[in-house]
Amino acid sequence: xxxxxxxxxxxxxxxxxxxxxxxxxxxxxxxxxxxxxxxxxxxxxxxxxxxxxxxxxxxxxxxxxxxxxxxxxxxxxxxxxxxxxxxxxxxxxxxxxxxxxxxxxxxxxxxxxxxxxxxxxxxxxxxxxxxxxxxxxxxxxxxxxxxxxxxxxxxxxxxxxxxxxxxxxxxxxxxxxxxxxxxxxxxxxxxxxxxxxxxxxxxxxxxxxxxxxxxxxxxxxxxxxxxxxxxxxxxxxxxxxxxxxxxxxxxxxxxxxxxxxxxxxxxxxxxxxxxxxxxxxxxxxxxxxxxxxxxxxxxxxxxxxxxxxxxxxxxxxxxxxxxxxxxxxxxxxxxxxxxxxxxxxxxxxxxxxxxxxxxxxxxxxxxxxxxxxxxxxxxxxxxxxxxxxxxxxxxxxxxxxxxxxxxxxxxxxxxxxxxxxxxxxxxxxxxxxxxxxxxxxxxxxxxxxxxxxxxxxxxxxxxxxxxxxxxxxxxxxxxxxxxxxxxxxxxxxxxxxxxxxxxxxxxxxxxxxxxxxxxxxxxxxxxxxxxxxxxxxxxxxxxxxxxxxxxxxxxxxxxxxxxxxxxxxxxxxxxxxxxxxxxxxxxxxxxxxxxxxxxxxxxxxxxxxxxxxxxxxxxxxxxxxxxxxxxxxxxxxxxxxxxxxxxxx
Numbered sequence: 001x002x003x004x005x006x007x008x009x010x011x012x013x014x015x016x017x018x019x020x021x022x023x024x025x026x027x028x029x030x031x032x033x034x035x036x037x038x039x040x041x042x043x044x045x046x047x048x049x050x051x052x053x054x055x056x057x058x059x060x061x062x063x064x065x066x067x068x069x070x071x072x073x074x075x076x077x078x079x080x081x082x083x084x085x086x087x088x089x090x091x092x093x094x095x096x097x098x099x100x101x102x103x104x105x106x107x108x109x110x111x112x113x114x115x116x117x118x119x120x121x122x123x124x125x126x127x128x129x130x131x132x133x134x135x136x137x138x139x140x141x142x143x144x145x146x147x148x149x150x151x152x153x154x155x156x157x158x159x160x161x162x163x164x165x166x167x168x169x170x171x172x173x174x175x176x177x178x179x180x181x182x183x184x185x186x187x188x189x190x191x192x193x194x195x196x197x198x199x200x201x202x203x204x205x206x207x208x209x210x211x212x213x214x215x216x217x218x219x220x221x222x223x224x225x226x227x228x229x230x231x232x233x234x235x236x237x238x239x240x241x242x243x244x245x246x247x248x249x250x251x252x253x254x255x256x257x258x259x260x261x262x263x264x265x266x267x268x269x270x271x272x273x274x275x276x277x278x279x280x281x282x283x284x285x286x287x288x289x290x291x292x293x294x295x296x297x298x299x300x301x302x303x304x305x306x307x308x309x310x311x312x313x314x315x316x317x318x319x320x321x322x323x324x325x326x327x328x329x330x331x332x333x334x335x336x337x338x339x340x341x342x343x344x345x346x347x348x349x350x351x352x353x354x355x356x357x358x359x360x361x362x363x364x365x366x367x368x369x370x371x372x373x374x375x376x377x378x379x380x381x382x383x384x385x386x387x388x389x390x391x392x393x394x395x396x397x398x399x400x401x402x403x404x405x406x407x408x409x410x411x412x413x414x415x416x417x418x419x420x421x422x423x424x425x426x427x428x429x430x431x432x433x434x435x436x437x438x439x440x441x442x443x444x445x446x447x448x449x450x451x452x453x454x455x456x457x458x459x460x461x462x463x464x465x466x467x468x469x470x471x472x473x474x475x476x477x478x479x480x481x482x483x484x485x486x487x488x489x490x491x492x493x494x495x496x497x498x499x500x501x502x503x504x505x506x507x508x509x510x511x512x513x514x515x516x517x518x519x520x521x522x523x524x525x526x527x528x529x530x531x532x533x534x535x536x537x538x539x540x541x542x543x544x545x546x547x548x549x550x551x552x553x554x555x556x557x558x559x560x561x562x563x564x565x566x567x568x569x570x571x572x573x574x575x576x577x578x579x580x581x582x583x584x585x586x587x588x589x590x591x592x593x594x595x596x597x598x599x600x601x602x603x604x605x606x607x608x609x610x611x612x613x614x615x616x617x618x619x620x621x622x623x624x625x626x627x628x629x630x631x632x633x634x635x636x637x638x639x640x641x642x643x644x645x646x647x648x649x
Contacts, residue, residue: 035078035081035082036082036122036126036128037128037190037193037194038078038190038194039075039078039079039082039122040119040122040123040128040190041187041190041191041194041196042071042072042074042075042078043075043095043098043115043118043119043122044115044119044183044184044186044187044190045067045071045187045191045196046068046071046072046075046098046102046111046115047111047112047115047116047119047182048112048179048182048183048187049064049067049068049172049179050068050102050108050111050112050115051108051112051178051179051182052064052179053065053067053068054068054105054106054108054111055108057105057106057107058105059105063168063169064169067169067198067199068102069102069103070198072095072098072099072102072103073099075095075098075099075118076092076095076096076099079091079092079095079096080092082125082126085125085310085311086308086310086311087121087124087125087308087311088125090121090125091118091121091122091125094114094117094118094121095118097114098111098114098115098118101114112182112258116259124299124303124311124315125311127296127299127314127315127318127322129292129322130186130250130253130254130292131186131248131249131250131252131253131254131291131292132209132210132213132249132253134210135249135280135281136210136213136214136216136217136280137210137214138214138217138218138221138278138280140210140211140214140215141214141215141216141217141218141219142218144207144211144214144215144218145157145215145218145219148204148215149161149215149219151163151164152164152167152171152200153171153172153173153174154171154173156175156222157173157174157175157219157222157223158173158174158175159171159172159173159174159175159176160173167200169199171200171201174219174222174223175222175223176223177223180220180223180257181256181257181258182256182257182258183220183256184253184254184255184256185216185217185220185252185253185254185277186216186253186254188216188219188220189212189213189216189253192204192207192212192215192216192219193205193212217277217280220277221274221277221278224270224273224274224277224278225274228270228271228274228275229271229274229275229278229279230275231271231274231275232271232272232273232274232275232276233275233279235268235271235272235275236272236275236276236282239268241263241264242264242268242272245260245263245264245269245272246260246272246273246276247291248290248291249280249291250291250292250295251291252273252276252277252280255273257269257270257273260272260273290323290324290327290372290373290375290376291323292318292319292322292323293319293320293322293323293324293372294319294323294369294372294373295319295323296315296316296318296319296322296323297315297316297319297349297365297368297369297372298365298369299315300312300313300314300315300316300319300353300365301361301362301365303315304353304358304361305358305362309353309354309356312353312361313350313353313354316346316349316350316353317350319346320342320346320593321593324342324346324372324375325593327375331375331378334378335375335378338371338374338375338378340606341371342368342371342372342375344601344614345364345367345368345371346368347592347599347600347601347615348360348364348601349361349364349365349368350599351598351599351600351601352364354598390537390538390540390541390544391541393537393538393540393541393542393545394541394542394544394545394548395541396522396541396545397522397541397542397545397546397549398545398548398549399608400518400519400522401518401522401545401549402549402552403514403518403579403582403583404431404514404515404517404518404519405549405552405553405556406556406575406579407510407511407514407576407579408427408430408431408511408514408515409553409556409557410556410575410576411427411507411510411511412424412427412557413556413557415427415507423507426505426507426508426511427507427508427511428511429508429511430507430508430509430510430511430512430515431511431512431514431515433508433512434511434512434513434514434515434516434519435515435519437512437516437519438516438519438520438522438523465583465584465587465588465591577626577629577633580625580629581610581611581622581625581626581629582610582611583611584611584621584622584625585610585611585612585613585618585621585622586608586611587621588613588617588618588621588622589611589613589615589618592615592617592618597617598617599615599617600615600616600617601614601615602614602615602616602619604619
């Protein structure tokens with residue numbers, strides 16, 4: 001049984017990788033996005049409800065005014081707790097002005113404007129996703145509303161539910177058109193998700209993300225009637241300015257009637273928003289993602305021109321990872337060149353921002369925006385056909401699965417060759433646990449938190465590099481044992497000792513990491529492809545891929561069983577070295593996309609299946625690892641020859 005000289009470190013990093021894969025994204029959302037979302041909600045609540053507390057400088061509802069004072073003060077405290085950067089003073093100043101206006105009983109219009117300004121500054125400095133992943137189902141939303149909300153807010157949303165009459169403050173009347181004018185769907189989603197402290201409104205975080213969005217959309221329709229939606233349909237069909245004002249799900253979820261009335265006639269704004277909320281499927285998921293990507297790219301360029309490089313970089317990463325990357329799987333099956341162009345130009349843009357080359361950054365931003373427009377047009381042509389979805393699913397599974405399969409198959413073959421069948425259960429436990437962890441990750445990503453793009457890439461990058469380090473040491477060790485009959489002496493020595501628990505758990509860790517990183521990425525890709533429909537095609541591609549992977553595993557294991565052990569060790573060491581090069585390339589690429597490493601794109605070979613990406617950093621990392629492996633193999637050969645030479649007396 002092989003041992004690592006730094007086994008305890010290996011085990012520690014194994015545990016770290018496991019925890020990162022399962023909980024890093026959740027903790028990131030909790031420690032970063034959570035407070036930002038809550039602060040945004042407080043600001044929005046003040047913007048919408050202040051008018052019901054103060055009129056003409058006088059308090060008309062003491063209970064609501066006390067809420068406004070509490071919420072504006074709490075928002076100010078949360079602004080002070082934001083990460084220290086160039087934007088915090090500006091955000092604090094805006095929130096402080098809002099708090100002062102509330103204390104001074106300023107006019108509702110001024111308070112709403114101050115609150116909106118603070119919200120815009122907050123989102124510009126700390127971008128978060130503001131739209132659902134796909135158009136919500138309002139039938140689901142209505143069912144949830146009647147089961148969870150009608151008892152307080154009333155079946156019609158008028159705030160007169162049987163339980164609501166006993167509550168103080170009173171439940172909101174969603175049919176109140178005046179308040180609804182200043183309320184966005186994102187605000188409703190935030191309230192559904194987090195609840196409202198100090199009121200009877202609870203959090204419904206136990207619902208899935210899709211259910212919360214469906215409920216928010218349904219509630220957002222209660223202030224409109226059927227005729228308004230019908231007039232909105234006609235406006236969408238006959239007036240290009242209406243569709244331009246509400247082009248995607250991001251615009252629909254963030255728009256308020258009051259803000260939309262600044263772009264359109266007030267009556268048209270009301271009708272258009274009514275129709276868009278009742279029929280969210282008019283905006284594709286691709287548009288929502290591209291809308292976020294284009295918006296954050298513009299904000300990034302604006303920050304760069306102001307000399308705010310950190311913010312510009314953060315927004316650029318969000319534009320790519322949160323807006324564009326979820327669409328990669330669908331785009332790859334339709335127009336792979338667009339995907340390659342987007343990756344390359346984004347790297348050029350981030351590099352120009354980091355170097356302070358503003359002219360180049362502006363040129364790259366313009367080119368990238370044009371690419372995003374092409375992507376939107378490509379994906380807006382409708383869902384993929386059956387064949388495209390089938391091939392896409394099959395390709396993804398084979399691409400992600402072969403690496404893990406080869407690593408696990410090599411471990412199994414090695415243990416059988418070493419006559420250590422008792423250790424096989426640790427390897428099997430490792431890959432089975434990885435599959436279970438992948439399902440848990442899918443559950444967390446879809447029902448608990450929204451895994452950010454940066455967290456995804458960091459998880460994949462770190463786990464790839466970790467697996468590469470372990471495999472490189474294993475590959476060099478196996479190559480050494482394949483020389484000069486050393487494997488015979490090794491087996492005689494090892495068969496005389498009982499396998500230690502520490503070395504067995506090292507096998508478990510390696511099997512887990514090798515499989516989990518592939519499952520993690522596969523789950524994300526399949527989730528993206530599922531948005532296009534064709535579920536039967538995806539299942540067909542998945543089933544076919546599983547069969548092919550099983551066939552590959554059987555061939556590898558049968559071939560290795562017939563191979564002499566010396567040749568097996570030699571062949572396996574070369575295979576492992578190749579896998580190390582692949583993993584290092586993918587690991588570096590993942591960290592580049594997450595912003596942890598710089599990326600300098602060059603014209604060159606791009607083979608993602610082999611971890612080859614056209615950047616100086618990935619080429620250099622893979623070249624260094626390959627050189628290390630060759631030096632190690634050369635050293636083993638020289639050492640073996642010296643042992644074979646007869647000793648002179």
